[in-house]
Amino acid sequence: MKHNLAYIAKNFDMRADFISAEPYGSGHINDTYAATYNQAGTQVRYIHQRINHLIFKEPLLLMENIERVTSHIRNKLIATGADDINRRTLTLIPTLDGKICYIDPEGNYWRTYLFVENAQTYDEITETKQAYQAAKAFGEFQKQLTDLPGPRLHDTIPGFHNTRQRFNNLTKAIEEDSHNRAASVKADIEFALKREAMVDILLDLQAKGDIPEIITHSDTKLNNVMLDNKTSEGICVIDLDTVMPGLSLYDFGDMARTAMRPTPEDETDLSKVVAQTDMFKALAEGYLSSAGDMLTQAEKDHLSFSTKLITFEIGLRFLTDYLEGDIYFKTHREGHNLDRSHVQFKMVESLESLDNEMNKIITAI
């Protein structure tokens, strides 16, 4: 294990004795550990997480966002008399001196959450009813935060879903070609450049005032919702590092991007990469069932488009990272980011061919 969790644990107000810890989950970004404690005779688990401060440059501001958001949701749940509140929103455990995160001697930022038991995340969603539940949970999450009091949340990664900026990052990486990789991926670059017009569409609608800025999760992969083991309900939205101001469609597009893909993110047999419209239907139904009444007509009209746009955006990011020498996404084999970009771009093609069908699905809901 990379870190001494027994030591980290001592700094939090655990009211329980540390037994053991192990790396947990399959997140790409943070270092997540599940730790087991003896709490007055009962074994309980907690999540300790090291924030990736290379990606999140201002961990304290990010933690401020998470605290405001989770407290707000908790208060709403209390006000509505919801049951099982500690499984319905993340619960931060403070440090011994009452802070929301602990900074270790090496400058790592740590936070601790209650472990949400009897629920799990799925890296690949196979059933439409899971997609429905996850989408409903993300829609509910957005809605719960529409009346968050106080100042605008911090942008934890400025321009995170700014598709114009993402596109410009790619063109910059192509020009710089720091790892001499551009020549070998000419076809991928052409594919991306040909679709430039897409990246301004939502930004233009926002500028015109047709779609509002709201608080979004901004990383709505379906493995960021915990589904209840018994009921399959999307019980808890997790991974809140990127909660910040954004467009509702970024969240919808990103969840459709992951759920409609029948393969892993790094599938090498591209013939298997075909967008699944049954998943789109389930997601749209789930999302509209919770968030439908807060959306404008322009937002509803672009649910299908946003799926294609965000898929394209992530493809741009993988390709950019490949050209820059694999500095953002963890890679496990040579050309890993390139393989990932191929999958996204194949999905874009597939979505282009399904445009009409997907718009019809939305109209029928």
Ligand SMILES: Nc1ncnc2c1ncn2[C@@H]1O[C@H](COP(=O)(O)OP(=O)(O)O)[C@@H](O)[C@H]1O
């Ligand atoms: N409070 C929690 N209770 C139970 N499991 C959790 C909790 N927080 C995270 N996990 C698990 O750890 C995994 C990684 O956590 P996440 O916050 O999504 O990190 P990353 O940003 O690296 O994706 C999740 O997919 C989930 O399975």
Ligand SMILES: [Mg+2]
């Ligand atoms: Mg995650």
